[in-house]
Amino acid sequence: MTIDRLLEGLKARDPRAIGRAISLVENGDDCAEAILSSLDEDLIAKATVLGITGPPGAGKSTLTNAIISQLRLSRKRIGIIAIDPTSPISGGAILGDRIRMMQHATDPDVVMRSMATRGRLGGLCATAGAALRIMASCGCSTIIIETVGVGQSEMDIIRLADITLLVLAPGLGDDIQAMKAGLLEVADLLVVNKADCKGADILAMDLEAVIRKGSPIPTKVSMTVATESKGIKELLDRIDKVDSEHRESGEREKRRRGAHDQEVLDWCLEILRPKLLAEISKRKLPLLGDPRLEAKKILAEQ
Amino acid sequence: MAKHPKFAQWEENELAKSLNRFPERKEKFSNHGGAEIPRLATPEKIDTEYLEKLGFPGQYPFTRGVQPTMYRGRLWTMRQYAGFSTAAESNKRYRYLLDQGTTGLSVAFDLPTQIGYDSDDPMSVGEVGKVGVAIDSLADMETLFDQIPLDKVSTSMTINSPAAVLLAMYVAVGEKQGVAAENIKGTIQNDVLKEYVARGTYIFPPKPSLRLITNIFQWCSQKTPAFNTISISGYHIREAGATAVQEVAFTLANGCTYVQTALDAGLELDVFARRLAFFFNASSDLLEEVAKFRAARRLWARLMKERFGAKHPASLMLRFHTQTAGNTLTAQQIDNNIVRVTIQALAAVLGGTQSLHTNSKDEAHSLPTEESVRTALRTQQILAHESGVADTIDPLAGSYFIESLTDRIERDALSLIDKIEESGGVVKCIEEGFIQRQIENAAYQYQQEIERGDRIIVGVNKFQIKEDKKPPLLRVDPEVEKTQVAKLAAVKSNRNNEQVSRMLAGLETAARGSENLMPHIYDCVKEYATLGEICNVLRKVFGEYKDRG
């Protein structure tokens, strides 16, 4: 596919073009810039990015699937980015999140993409952000990023979202206190999934007691049974409410600015990384030299 | 040497009762030289440990077998799984097998039937009649058992999620033949829990599926008391890559779940427990497999007694069917498979199975030819009549290796069962994927061993040859799908469609409530409502299960 055809395809919302565009940006291909500068900034500004995170076993993918079904009832065009970890040993990954969402595979208004973290410390935000923008530019009014909230890079991704849901479930063995403080801070809405299971009410009570301090918006706990599509409509209503409040108060602007800066930083690192690596190996630095001094030297000469 | 009082007691009670019901196959079992073969070999001095761990056949803890005379009284049932394409073709194969000496029928259904789709459903395209017989309505069932008297055969049906429907059809066929429901003998697999982790032919989510299963238990205990209502299966779990210990653990854990579900539904333990049957795999490690079967029997008896308080001996017995391991069959040098199946069948017999299916040599290529099936059946017959292993009970008992292995498997399986319990039970573990991951890891490890050459598979990673000769293979005629769809259309136009709609509506109402669905399903089936129509009503009410991967 030539670049012009690709750009045309993107405008026409051709799934092949969208899929290819995301790959090219993810792989840092030469055409990435051409693609990214062709995007519709207006649509990107209007879209809402929903982050869904939580420990494994909470039912995130099932919940995402239920949310998609509900949103499709109002004919919204939706994008989903599902992120799974890359194996540090082999460099490969099993991307299995979309298994629970396959019923939407043939729906032309559901644009799904599975991404691996590729062991990057940086760069994940950059590429996820770019994929987000490509999806928004092709008309997705809501884009969902789904990721397991256990690593630093996954935490960073969530900052790309306008609104973040933290999904928990009873009996997973997490103590609220034991949970990484980061996750609770980042969440706009707390969801207790598998609400029909024992311990759900207690978990909800515990969570309500740990609500984000200093937040102008009280974070209430939503109860869902994703496998039975229960509580989904109420959850979406809450999300809409939070969304309007964020837009009014300027919070959304603030977050987008933060996300934008985060992405720029990420791209800086992503672009610099290979150059710096090449420079380091070229210099054959002595083992006993101080790494920090060496770094400053290299940067000064860039 | 004076007999131990417990031995004498056993002879006077369990053994005597059994001999009264039916005698042993021969007056005297002797070898070629005329020496008598003892019924049951025991240590010279029977001590407490022997009594606790081994005991006597037909007596708690049943380590040595569930019947007092085992194969001296009756040989295991030789039950070959079969069925393909149309009901008429399958009927022919069944009558052939009965002529050749099979003592029980085992029905294989095609995937659409197993998943509750009619042959004309878009999901069924390309799959009709491929892995078993297509049954769309009672009409197909009537054809399937044409000229086969249901009071003379026992039929095992490998059907799970829609078992209620197929069971209703079977009983309806019997009714038409004039056979009373209480004389109907057979088994439905009806084990939905393993579908979620190993076999994949699930339809509804776990909770409503368990409801259907207890409905079946209840209905059968009154209407068809001679019918086995569930075959709690380890076979498929093992095929999916589990180890012997996992096979025992997950199967028995599933069994406990069914028992608890039935108890929660108000059923009486000592009434339904005796109709629970099991289904295991017989793999190639001969000694481990023998130990596995013995361990499973002892463990189940203990669980039923200690966890559930079962009183009646019949409630404590683990009766099982065995199939030789499909996943050991190779596509290369297929004659080798006959040898594999022989070893596996021997393991099952030495392990005390109640019935046995032996695989055919060509099954890594496709469904077996008539000739291959015959060889598989002969394998069992040779074991039964020529090898002598059926003439004495539990011959490997007392072997240091077998007994220590039996102990170890029981211990490790119980430990895994406890872990599942602690993690919230089987359904929870299925939803979390714990059981699936255990199986996957075991499967992956096994395969890696083969790839590395640490585990030899003869003809595959060692002792290979270049093979030119292609074995004759069975081909399912692609016209089958067309024929079946046409037959289905005919049934739909010849029946009373108003009645059908009424019955289906009644089923839907009942499904939304909590009454027993079997009578409603039976009514639907008699009016020639199709399997797909009935299952779609239930899908509407119960929803469909989504795989979590």
Added chain:
Amino acid sequence: MFNQCRLRLKMTERTHKKRVLVGKPGLDGHDRGAKFIAHALRDAGFEVVYTGIRRSPEEIAAAAIQEDVHAIGLSSLSGAHMRLFPAVVEALSKAGAPEIPVLGGGVIPDEDIVALKQAGIVEIFTPGTPVDTIIKAFHEACEKKSAG
């Protein structure tokens, strides 16, 4: 303004990854083999989009296109491969992505292999095929796709 650029995907360590979709079309639920291949491909450095069992050919094709995979791996043990594997090739063609290679495995008689290849399936793996052979075939299929 923007030159036409031929899109070459270089296989450098951190960026360009080979992406493969593995799934089972039709009703067959025995996924041990498919899961094993998915894991083996992961261990060989591929990104594997695993779509599970009971997928229609259209779902598989749509997902493959969205995920921009270099190859598709199908598994079937129920004898329905003659109908289902070519259906995936057809669905890809209809959706405008005929260049994605399809490889298949399972209980497939030798006579069917010829017909399947004629229908556009690149490779068929029967039981007992060493996993290295399968991985190599996927590598080759992916490279061909990237170059083309």
